[in-house]
Amino acid sequence: xxxxxxxxxxxxxxxxxxxxxxxxxxxxxxxxxxxxxxxxxxxxxxxxxxxxxxxxxxxxxxxxxxxxxxxxxxxxxxxxxxxxxxxxxxxxxxxxxxxxxxxxxxxxxxxxxxxxxxxxxxxxxxxxxxxxxxxxxxxxxxxxxxxx
Amino acid sequence: xxxxxxxxxxxxxxxxxxxxxxxxxxxxxxxxxxxxxxxxxxxxxxxxxxxxxxxxxxxxxxxxxxxxxxxxxxxxxxxxxxxxxxxxxxxxxxxxxxxxxxxxxxxxxxxxxxxxxxx
Numbered sequence: 001x002x003x004x005x006x007x008x009x010x011x012x013x014x015x016x017x018x019x020x021x022x023x024x025x026x027x028x029x030x031x032x033x034x035x036x037x038x039x040x041x042x043x044x045x046x047x048x049x050x051x052x053x054x055x056x057x058x059x060x061x062x063x064x065x066x067x068x069x070x071x072x073x074x075x076x077x078x079x080x081x082x083x084x085x086x087x088x089x090x091x092x093x094x095x096x097x098x099x100x101x102x103x104x105x106x107x108x109x110x111x112x113x114x115x116x117x118x119x120x121x122x123x124x125x126x127x128x129x130x131x132x133x134x135x136x137x138x139x140x141x142x143x144x145x146x147x148x
Numbered sequence: 149x150x151x152x153x154x155x156x157x158x159x160x161x162x163x164x165x166x167x168x169x170x171x172x173x174x175x176x177x178x179x180x181x182x183x184x185x186x187x188x189x190x191x192x193x194x195x196x197x198x199x200x201x202x203x204x205x206x207x208x209x210x211x212x213x214x215x216x217x218x219x220x221x222x223x224x225x226x227x228x229x230x231x232x233x234x235x236x237x238x239x240x241x242x243x244x245x246x247x248x249x250x251x252x253x254x255x256x257x258x259x260x261x262x263x264x265x266x267x
Contacts, residue, residue, distance in 0.1 A: 054175040101245025113208035
């Protein structure tokens with residue numbers, strides 16, 4: 001049975017200046033768990049969340065540091081869930097061109113690298129919106145990490 | 149605005165510049181590497197090695213800097229080569245396919261030899 005082990009909710013200004021604080025929060029929260037996640041899983045969670053926070057700052061709020069990004073961490077016996085909420089411009093999967101890691105340098109584009117990382121490192125990535133204009137993205141990591 | 153989580157130490161010898169990257173290269177600190185590459189282009193120092201021995205972390209924004217600049221160096225006969233990556237940082241290069249488009253080598257000596265054999 002899945003049991004909640006740890007729960008934390010906090011907010012950061014929508015600025016890339018806070019990327020390192022988001023990473024530090026995850027590292028301190030997750031390494032204090034008993035048992036802590038493996039180093040590989042911890043790195044996957046930190047990197048994927050960093051990419052999600054950065055994309056939210058850049059694309060949802062267009063770097064408007066007066067706006068706020070909510071971050072929620074849920075740890076259960078089965079998985080670690082990171083949820084990021086905002087009220088800015090939602091991610092539109094239909095307008096997103098997937099990043100191609102096999103493309104040549106000439107054909108390569110920088111956009112989409114963050115989403116590519118999230119999709120590859122998390123066991124599940126979901127985007128949803130509610131009627132009150134709140135948008136949420138959820139990264140779920142099973143307690144046994146993916147190999148890639 | 150704090151950029152103190154990432155620093156670069158630059159040294160040029162025999163026309164090859166080694167940039168020692170230290171700390172965390174992310175969406176906030178990527179501009180520090182951009183400015184360093186701009187300075188090198190301005191000074192016409194086109195043969196560059198970025199040494200990642202003290203680079204603890206890289207996000208996609210850091211890889212984006214390599215992508216934005218590598219052609220600019222290659223177009224003028226130079227290159228950016230990468231050395232001494234930790235396993236964790238190399239994993240991000242691999243995941244995004246950057247080891248296919250950038251020379252990633254074990255040591256600065258190997259990168260220097262690569263420059264000397266192609267110049």
